[in-house]
Amino acid sequence: xxxxxxxxxxxxxxxxxxxxxxTFLILLTIGLAVGPKSAGAYVTTxxxxxxxxxxxxxxxxxxxxxxxxxxxxxGVNDYKFAPxxxxxxxxxxxxxxxxxxxxxxxxxxxxxxxxxxxxxTEINFQDLKPDETRDxxxxxxxVTADKLPSQQGLYCLVNKAEVVADNQKAEDTAQxxxxxxxxxxxxxxxxxxxxxxxxxxxxGLSSLGFLLKKKIKIN
Amino acid sequence: MKEAIIYRASYPxxxxxxxxxxxxxxxxxxxxxxxxxxxxxxxATLLFLSPFVLMEAKYRLSRFIxxxxxxxxxxxxxxxxxxxxxxxxxxxxxxPQFSLIIPKIGLNSEVIANVPxxxxxxxxxxxxxGVAHAAGSFxxxxxxxxxxxxxxxxxxxxxxxxxxxxYLLKELSSxxxxxxxxxNQRYVYKVVEKKITNPGDLSxxxxxTGEEKLVLQTCWPLGTNWKRMVVIxxxx
Numbered sequence: 431x432x433x434x435x436x437x438x439x440x441x442x443x444x445x446x447x448x449x450x451x452x453t454f455l456i457l458l459t460i461g462l463a464v465g466p467k468s469a470g471a472y473v474t475t476x477x478x479x480x481x482x483x484x485x486x487x488x489x490x491x492x493x494x495x496x497x498x499x500x501x502x503x504x505g506v507n508d509y510k511f512a513p514x515x516x517x518x519x520x521x522x523x524x525x526x527x528x529x530x531x532x533x534x535x536x537x538x539x540x541x542x543x544x545x546x547x548x549x550x551t552e553i554n555f556q557d558l559k560p561d562e563t564r565d566x567x568x569x570x571x572x573v574t575a576d577k578l579p580s581q582q583g584l585y586c587l588v589n590k591a592e593v594v595a596d597n598q599k600a601e602d603t604a605q606x607x608x609x610x611x612x613x614x615x616x617x618x619x620x621x622x623x624x625x626x627x628x629x630x631x632x633x634g635l636s637s638l639g640f641l642l643k644k645k646i647k648i649n
Numbered sequence: 650m651k652e653a654i655i656y657r658a659s660y661p662x663x664x665x666x667x668x669x670x671x672x673x674x675x676x677x678x679x680x681x682x683x684x685x686x687x688x689x690x691x692x693a694t695l696l697f698l699s700p701f702v703l704m705e706a707k708y709r710l711s712r713f714i715x716x717x718x719x720x721x722x723x724x725x726x727x728x729x730x731x732x733x734x735x736x737x738x739x740x741x742x743x744x745p746q747f748s749l750i751i752p753k754i755g756l757n758s759e760v761i762a763n764v765p766x767x768x769x770x771x772x773x774x775x776x777x778x779g780v781a782h783a784a785g786s787f788x789x790x791x792x793x794x795x796x797x798x799x800x801x802x803x804x805x806x807x808x809x810x811x812x813x814x815x816y817l818l819k820e821l822s823s824x825x826x827x828x829x830x831x832x833n834q835r836y837v838y839k840v841v842e843k844k845i846t847n848p849g850d851l852s853x854x855x856x857x858t859g860e861e862k863l864v865l866q867t868c869w870p871l872g873t874n875w876k877r878m879v880v881i882x883x884x885x
Contacts, residue, residue, distance in 0.1 A: 495857075496858065498859075512851040512852050512854070512855035513849055513850060513851045513852070514846065514847070514849065514850030514851055514852040514853075515851075515852035515855065516852070572852075573849075574847045574848075574849030574850050574851075575849035575850075575851055576847075576848075576849040577849070611767065611851075612766075612851040612854045612855045613765075613766045613767060613783055613784065613785040613786065613796075613854055613855075613856075614765060614766065614767030614768070614785075615766040615767035615783075615851065615854060616767070616849070616851075617848040617849055617851075618766075618798070618846070618848050618849075618850070618851065618853075618854055618866055618877045619766050619769075619772055619781070619783070619798045619866070620769065620848075620868060620874050621776065621781075621798045621799055621800050621801060621815065621866060621867045621868050621877075622800055622801040622802045622813075622867060622868030622869075622871070622872070622873070622874060625697070625802055625872035625873075626872055626873055628697065629694065629697055629698075629872065632690050632693040632694045632697060633690065633694055634690075635686050635689060635690035635693070636686060636687050636689070636690020636691050636694065637690070638686050638690075639682075639683045639684065639685070639686025639687030639688075639689075639690055640683075640687055642679060642682065642683035642686065643680070643683040643684070643687065646679055646680055646683065
């Protein structure tokens, strides 16, 4: 026979278990509602199929003139560009998913101390098929030494590019460094003298003489 | 100005007056000064321009007399080369250790090796002797860019050692031959490009590997330091 006290204890234990279960279920609901949202920002359901993450990919590279190849970054110990020299950046976009992208927009943000020579900083195109890759080149020119800040001898620039393909986004950067002096010189050697002032002075003197003569004649 | 009234006593009519003016001293001095200024100004201008006028005239005349004289033949044998140059009394290097010869503009100058491009006082001294080779840039025979710079103009008082060797660099064009003699070897280059750059554009001063090329630099426009003229020649 089960006594009353035993039956009471058993009921209390079930209630406690139910409480724990309820708490667990509430926490699970909150967790599911909040947690996966950030991770699922780029997860889109297409007719019941969930494509893999990282659909659109962007690679930003810079050309290393010493190796004649594109690399991710050129650091302080790598090839350094001189004022007036051209730098070539490469942007590569790839559709790594299973569906077409209808609208693809690429934006390139040029850093300071460079001027655009060729290529576009804003590119729009349509229809990027799965596994399709497109390459773009942007050629810039480093400003002349007099336009660089005089305090530093070495500047490392970061060029950022981002792509928006339908509702997918990706970005990448490439670094290149500039040295403000080459062979110890901040300007090309002054190989000539400024004769303009001297020549003008001689001509000015003879003009003054003529004017004086004219004045004397009038008087 | 002083004036005096003079009555001519012998003249029959009464009351006729002559006014005599005395020239002031400073007027005479002014005339002298004006004459001196004109003389000095014109003489100085002519003297100032004479080296350039002479160089231009000499170049134009040589082009007129022998318009085909563009390049020296390239011989395989260095000995044959020297004989050829000697026999034809053509340009011979001033210093076979390091010289620059450009037949088209009659340039034959010694090259001073390893001149610091960043030290203005030093390279100004070296430029008095000829063309300067930028220290740190490559040398002939090496697989890179050789950077040479020279005066396009100089002051008149340097006329005795007038060293505006690159004055006629402006006359070079694509295909013109440039010879460099280095350690008794002749290196031949052909002009591929001529351009005007900003002084702060150091892209050509930066030693470039992978291709032997010659960079000749001077100031532009002539008589100023505003910009730089650069002639690029590739090895033949």
